[in-house]
Amino acid sequence: MEKNTEIEVSKAACGKCGTVLQMYLRASAYSVVCSSCGAIHNCYNGEPELTNHIVGKAADSHISVGIRGTLKGIPYLVTGYVYKKENGTNYCWEEYVLFNPVHGQAYLSQFDGHWMCLCEMADIPSATGLVATHDGSTYNLYSKYKSKILSARGEFVYKIDPSETPIVEEYIRPGYLVSKERTKDYATWYKGEYIQPSVIKSSFQLASVPETKGVGMIQPFLGKFSQEGLRKVFIFLFIFWSLLQFYFTFASREEIVFEQPFSITDSLHGKEINSRSFELKGGTCNAEIQVHTNVQNNWMCTAVTLVNEKTGDIFDVGLEAEYYYGYTDGESWSEGTGWVSKVVSQVPEGTYYMVITPEKPTSVPVVNITVTVIRDVFIMSNGLIVLALLSIYPIYYHFKKNKFEKQRWYNSDYSPYENNDEDNY
Amino acid sequence: MLSVIVNKSVCPSCSATHQLSIALPLFAGCVSCGCVYFVDKEKVTTKTDLKAMPVQPFSIISVGTKGKYKGTEFEVIGHIRSIGSGAISNEWLMKMATGLLLWLCECGFNYSVFDPRPVKLTQDHIRHIKAGEWMSVENKDYTVTDLSKQVEFQMEGQLPEECFNNEPYFEYNAIDIKDKGLLSVCIFDKNTIEGFRGQSISLNSLELSGMDKFKSWI
Numbered sequence: 001m002e003k004n005t006e007i008e009v010s011k012a013a014c015g016k017c018g019t020v021l022q023m024y025l026r027a028s029a030y031s032v033v034c035s036s037c038g039a040i041h042n043c044y045n046g047e048p049e050l051t052n053h054i055v056g057k058a059a060d061s062h063i064s065v066g067i068r069g070t071l072k073g074i075p076y077l078v079t080g081y082v083y084k085k086e087n088g089t090n091y092c093w094e095e096y097v098l099f100n101p102v103h104g105q106a107y108l109s110q111f112d113g114h115w116m117c118l119c120e121m122a123d124i125p126s127a128t129g130l131v132a133t134h135d136g137s138t139y140n141l142y143s144k145y146k147s148k149i150l151s152a153r154g155e156f157v158y159k160i161d162p163s164e165t166p167i168v169e170e171y172i173r174p175g176y177l178v179s180k181e182r183t184k185d186y187a188t189w190y191k192g193e194y195i196q197p198s199v200i201k202s203s204f205q206l207a208s209v210p211e212t213k214g215v216g217m218i219q220p221f222l223g224k225f226s227q228e229g230l231r232k233v234f235i236f237l238f239i240f241w242s243l244l245q246f247y248f249t250f251a252s253r254e255e256i257v258f259e260q261p262f263s264i265t266d267s268l269h270g271k272e273i274n275s276r277s278f279e280l281k282g283g284t285c286n287a288e289i290q291v292h293t294n295v296q297n298n299w300m301c302t303a304v305t306l307v308n309e310k311t312g313d314i315f316d317v318g319l320e321a322e323y324y325y326g327y328t329d330g331e332s333w334s335e336g337t338g339w340v341s342k343v344v345s346q347v348p349e350g351t352y353y354m355v356i357t358p359e360k361p362t363s364v365p366v367v368n369i370t371v372t373v374i375r376d377v378f379i380m381s382n383g384l385i386v387l388a389l390l391s392i393y394p395i396y397y398h399f400k401k402n403k404f405e406k407q408r409w410y411n412s413d414y415s416p417y418e419n420n421d422e423d424n425y
Numbered sequence: 426m427l428s429v430i431v432n433k434s435v436c437p438s439c440s441a442t443h444q445l446s447i448a449l450p451l452f453a454g455c456v457s458c459g460c461v462y463f464v465d466k467e468k469v470t471t472k473t474d475l476k477a478m479p480v481q482p483f484s485i486i487s488v489g490t491k492g493k494y495k496g497t498e499f500e501v502i503g504h505i506r507s508i509g510s511g512a513i514s515n516e517w518l519m520k521m522a523t524g525l526l527l528w529l530c531e532c533g534f535n536y537s538v539f540d541p542r543p544v545k546l547t548q549d550h551i552r553h554i555k556a557g558e559w560m561s562v563e564n565k566d567y568t569v570t571d572l573s574k575q576v577e578f579q580m581e582g583q584l585p586e587e588c589f590n591n592e593p594y595f596e597y598n599a600i601d602i603k604d605k606g607l608l609s610v611c612i613f614d615k616n617t618i619e620g621f622r623g624q625s626i627s628l629n630s631l632e633l634s635g636m637d638k639f640k641s642w643i
Contacts, residue, residue: 008482027479030513044508044577046479075642101483102628102642104534120535122625123605124568157533159511180557185511186571187557 007077009066014039015050022066023048024079025099029155033058033080035065038151040160055162056151058083062110062209063096065154069204071117071195074103078204080154087146087165097156105157107190108200113209114216115200116177118192125171125178125189130414132171132178134191139171139178141414142217147181174408175220194218215407221400230397237390245383253282258373264300264358265366275354277309280375284348290341290372293321300367303357308350317342343379437462437470445583446502446520452589454478454488454504454581461580463589475591478506478579485628485635486517486529488582492631494529494538498522501529503584508577509596518584526585529631530609530623532598537607539623541588546618551597551610560599560610562620567599567608 010023019036023029027046033039038055041048061081063069068077080097093111100106107118125134130141146165170179177192194216197209222230258278262268280287293300299322306315319342325334360367409415432445434453441457450465452473459477462470490501503518514532516539521527528539544563554560559568578591590613597610607623629636629643636643 024482026482028481028483028513030508030511044479044513045476099483099534100642101485101534102636102639104536120533122535124570124600124602126602157512161511182557185556185573187568188570 007066007068012048015041015048016054021048023155024066024077025155025157028157029079030158031156031160033152033154033156033160035153038153040152040162042159043155053160053162055149055160056083058151058153061094061096061153062206063108063200063204067204071098071106071108071199071203072193074100074106076100076106078154080156081152082149083151084147085150087148089145092150097154108195109192110200110210112214112216113197113212114219115195115197115209116192116216116218117195118177118179118190121178121189121191127169127171127180134178137173137176139173139176140416141169142172142177142409142412143170143414144168170217172218174218177218192218194220214410215404217408217411219408221404234390234394241383241386241390244386248383249378252378253376254378255375256372257281257287257375258354259370261368261370262356262358263366263368264360266362268358269362270357270359273356273358275356275371277351277353278373279350280347280352280373281349282376284346285376286343286345286379287347288341288343288374288377289317289319289354290339290374291319291321292339292370292372293323294368295321295323295338295364297324297326298322298361298364298367300369301359302369302371304371305355305357306344306347306352306373307355308348308352310350313348315344315347317344343377434462434464434468434470436460437472446500447526447583447585450586452580452584452586454583456488456581459581463586473591476579478504478581484515485633485639486515486531487635488517490517490633490635492519492633494519494521494527494626494631499527501582503582503588504580505584505588506579507575508579509573509575511571511573518582518588528621528623535625536628537623537625539607539609539621541621543619543621546610546620548615548618550620551612551618554597560597562608565601565606565608566603567601567606569597569599571598572596573598 007024010026012021014021014034016039017037019034021032021034023032027044029043032041032043032048033055035058038057040051040053042051058081063078065078065081068075076098078096079099082095084095085092093109096108098106098108109116109118125132132139145168147168148165149162152160164183166181166183168179168181170177175194179190181188197212201209257280260275262273289304291302301320304317304319319340321338321340322336323338324336406417409417434443434445436455438460439455439458441455443453452461452463454461461473461475464470486501488501488504492499499519499521501517502520505516507514512532514530517529519527519529526541528541530537530539550560550562554569556569556572559566574595575593595612599608609621612618
């Protein structure tokens with residue numbers, strides 16, 4: 001990791017241990033902290049003056065102070081590093097102070113391998129109860145705690161006071177956050193944005209970044225894909241599907257090409273009856289065979305074979321109609337219908353006849369049936385299958401997102417999920 | 426062109442001559458020796474014991490910097506550097522081409538422009554106010570973002586006498602959530618409480634003459 005040579009570094013000795021303090025901001029900084037002993041110096045007059053305050057010695061940071069990197073198109077110099085913890089817990093995180101003389105300061109925060117970039121807000125959100133609103137967006141309270149500085153190094157434009165334990169309130173909208181840091185002397189709002197670890201790695205030319213653990217507080221679901229973008233894709237697909245259905249409904253000819261009544265007596269029961277011949281036109285497409293019966297409180301079963309007179313190709317279907325009705329316990333009821341149909345797909349054009357093999361109950365002397373063939377019908381089921389296939393991903397997305405959100409809120413005292421203690425966290 | 430009152434003063438410490446841009450009485454910083462002196466109405470100069478301002482390598486603005494604010498040209502003629510109890514703030518006096526004076530302020534590298542005409546306030550406006558709470562001034566509700574105390578004062582260039590204050594005083598900074606207007610309340614003593622109204626600005630919008638040196642940071 002090479003340090004940028006354009007920036008002039010001034011050096012001075014730490015007033016406590018004598019270690020060289022490297023200063024980039026010099027008098028523009030309020031405090032400079034020794035990387036060796038943690039002694040805090042005031043440096044607003046250009047030269048470091050030792051104070052009575054001291055912080056812990058900073059452990060190795062992932063990004064070195066003095067490194068330059070470009071984030072969100074803005075070149076930054078890393079001027080400070082702070083290691084903080086939530087008071088009363090073991091949660092610790094890193095904060096890097098990024099400096100640009102034109103665009104001002106930004107802060108990079110890293111916890112469990114998840115990074116976010118924060119900037120001080122020029123205005124302040126409106127916060128009431130568990131919600132904060134800013135620029136028309138709503139943020140939900142995720143955490144409220146006191147933070148404490150464990151260690152630090154580098155320069156800071158504000159006074160570093162390790163005895164301070166500011167109250168921090170964090171409100172999130174996946175991908176973004178607004179947070180308030182408050183002491184008796186200041187109440188500062190920051191706006192943060194999730195930064196992919198790979199972006200941090202390339203921006204600061206790091207050899208490695210810490211591995212991510214779990215779901216980050218503001219980590220967006222599906223990384224770069226926005227929920228709004230996915231929603232638009234599915235709306236487009238649904239409209240496309242609807243238009244396609246509309247087209248096929250109107251494009252289907254639904255032409256009755258054959259209709260013949262038969263009276264099925266005991267002598268025809270189980271016997272083969274040949275129909276008259278009929279033409280199926282229009283290339284290869286489907287044909288619907290309908291059988292209408294007059295059965296009442298009974299059944300009628302018919303095997304129909306469609307036979308191509310020229311090629312001998314056959315298409316078999318079995319059709320069973322049953323219709324029952326009655327009056328029980330003061331209520332009328334009915335079940336089934338007296339007619340039945342089946343669609344035969346991919347029937348080539350040509351001259352056909354049908355072999356009908358009816359079966360009826362012996363208790364009924366005669367059953368009248370009418371066999372109808374309709375060429376090129378619209379099949380709703382095909383459309384429903386497409387719709388079902390299109391729905392698989394949204395349903396999968398919904399469940400995956402739900403699980404992701406539960407993981408996100410697992411560490412929060414303000415989780416909107418009731419059962420937040422699944423085993424796999 | 427900027428309108429300038431042609432006038433000159435001589436540094437009581439090193440005898441360097443300075444052209445004055447504002448009406449007397451004023452405080453001036455000597456560009457040769459760094460000392461700060463007072464020039465009264467009769468052009469009599471008196472040396473003060475203020476320390477010279479230290480070098481700030483990343484400061485884009487300095488005395489003599491020119492720019493445009495809301496379409497009107499200005500030149501920076503004075504600079505106050507106030508060390509507070511928790512942060513440093515810089516205030517540059519902008520002399521507009523119209524003759525109007527405005528303050529360009531910076532704290533934590535966030536910039537704003539303030540009107541120097543004060544709103545007179547009383548203790549009732551600020552009584553028991555803490556950071557994060559709101560105060561009402563001229564029918565506007567401001568949320569207090571920080572409270573600080575000046576612990577050190579430095580200056581360079583020229584300042585009207587009434588802008589020079591090297592005594593400790595308290596300052597409240599506040600913001601109006603609705604129109605994002607800023608209010609800086611200075612408590613000089615229990616009877617002298619003044620509010621100054623301002624607006625946040627982007628440094629890039631000022632077309633500053635000193636920006637060329639910082640091209641690689643834009």
